[in-house]
Amino acid sequence: MALAKTIPGASPRMVERLSLYRRVLQQTSAAGSHSTYSHELAAACRVSAVQVRRDLMTVGYSGSTKSGYEIKPLLVAMDTFLGNTGPVDVALVGVGHLGRAVLAFLCWRHPRFVPVAFDRDTRLTERVLDGVHCLPVEQMADTIQEQQIRIAVVCVPATEAQRVSEQLVAAGVRGILNFAPVTLFLPSYVFIENIDISVALEKVAFFTG
Amino acid sequence: MALAKTIPGASPRMVERLSLYRRVLQQTSAAGSHSTYSHELAAACRVSAVQVRRDLMTVGYSGSTKSGYEIKPLLVAMDTFLGNTGPVDVALVGVGHLGRAVLAFLCWRHPRFVPVAFDRDTRLTERVLDGVHCLPVEQMADTIQEQQIRIAVVCVPATEAQRVSEQLVAAGVRGILNFAPVTLFLPSYVFIENIDISVALEKVAFFTG
DNA sequence: TTTTGTGAATCGATTCACAGCG
DNA sequence: CGCTGTGAATCGATTCACAAAA
Incomplete structure (x- = not known):
């Protein structure tokens, strides 16, 4: 039971799956369940049961052969592993x-992430959107430095993305979720995750045949 | 020079890269270039030069050792391979x-994809948004059948996604780009591509450390 | 019998290393 | 030389197969 093995290996793919597992487990837990089996979790996430067991092994949580995994402590273990303190x-x-x-996504579903919004358009700034204050870009660098913000989401047009990202990094940001359809060129210590809607649709079109 | 090899293997990952290559090549072409080298394309997409050559090999286009790849015919070869007729x-x-x-993404950047929008909210329907007609959901099934639409983008709330997807598939859709943070359960002949914003941000948070 | 945990095998994707060419 | 094309090697992720437990 719960023999943590201080594993170094956590691939991006695995972190994605863990994130999925957690969402499903939270729902299962809210629905009143107390424990679950690897094959149940697997079915809910469309992965194999072995994959689930491997991933949970990496997380360092062990289940029992009788009732599978206890959801509550498993969630705690996953949060610990993912660093969601x-x-x-x-x-x-x-x-x-x-x-x-x-x-909207963040505020509705993810109380863990606390967003601070910035925009160039003065009609948007100094307003509250989805319960979040929106500040003018001029205050971006200072705010990031003061609040020690390390993570940013880039939702600006493609033409602005590189410049904005450089400003973010200069202000202290070390991880970026980029929606702009451009390749960002930033120091290698910055983690970049790209979400490219055009590319994704292209993929769907290709594999739909 | 362009000896097509009727390759079966096209992994999702590769299709993503091809899509990226094409975007870069279009820009390079628009900037006046006539040819490019694998290492240039590689740098612009943050992949290795060998990877680029392998991918282009699969596409079936050959370059020359002197001037690399001719952009125009390469784009044609890629479009043919991806089925972008x-x-x-x-x-x-x-x-x-x-x-x-x-x-907005589709209309600005991707004249290839012609969207038809649907919504439940009657304040949105019967209006033109980003140059696209928005119809009430009641007309969705009929429109999809009549226009033989095979691809759909799901941007509805998580609670609606499963039901809406089933309707789409029943109407003839065979490929779905899903933004809702839920696992869709659909027949296996439906290609599903999930974009999960929460999961992506979770990943950034983890790897930013 | 069902389920977890896991070494070993497999599968797929990427890179290495080098041949061929201009 | 530098560049493309590609067999072979490597690396990583997933699955197989089975031991252990209840």
Whole structure:
């Protein structure tokens, strides 16, 4: 039971799956369940049961052969592994439709991430959107430095993305979720995750045949 | 020179890269270049030069050792490989902030995909958004059948996604780009691509450390 | 019998290393 | 030389197969 093995290996793919597992487990837990089996979790996430067991092994949580995994402590173990201890401030740049969609996502589903929004458009700034204050970009660098924000979401047009990202990194940001359809060139110590809607749709079109 | 080899293997990952290559090549071409080297394309997409050569090999286009790859015919070869012959109709369900962001993406950058939008909210329907007509959901099934639409983008809330997807599939859709943070359960002949914003941000948070 | 935990095998994707060419 | 094309090697992720437990 719970023999942590201080594993170094955590691939991006695995972190994605863990994130999925957690969401499902939270729902299962809210629905009143107390424990679950690897094959149940697997079915709910469309992965194999072995995969689930491997991942949970990496997390360092062990189940029992009788009732599978206890959901509550498993969630704790996953949070510990993923480093989800406290709330995390997130800078969100660009409050157009996409930016507001992301804001809504964060505020509704993810109380863990606390966004601070920035935009160039003065009609948007100094307003409260989805319960989040929106500040003018001029205050971006200072705010990020003061609040020690390390994570940012880039929702600005493609033409602005590189410049904005450089400003973010200069202010102290070390991880970026980029929605702009461009390759960002930033120091290697910055983690970049790209979400490219055009590419994703292209993929669907290809494999739909 | 361009000895097509009728390759079966095209992994999702590779299709993503090809899509990236094409975007870069279009820009390079528009900037006046006539040819490019694998290492240039590689640098612009943050992949290795060998990877680029392998991918282009799969596409079936050969370059020359002197001037690398000719951009124009390479783009043609890629389009042929990806099956990008004519315009493709796409059903977009849910025209909230996210839906409108996707619409804007498609209309601005991707004249190839022709969207038809649907929403439950009658204040949105019968209006033109980003140059696209928005119809009430009641007309969704009929429109999809009539226009033979095979691809859809799901931008509805998580609670609606499963039901809406089933309707889409029943109407003839065979590929779905899903933004809702839920696992869709659909027949195996339906290709599903999930974009999960929460999961992506979770990943950034983890690897930012 | 069902389920977890896991070494070993497999599968797939990427890189290495080098041949061929201009 | 530098560049493309590619067999072979490598690396990583997933699955197989089975031991242990209840």
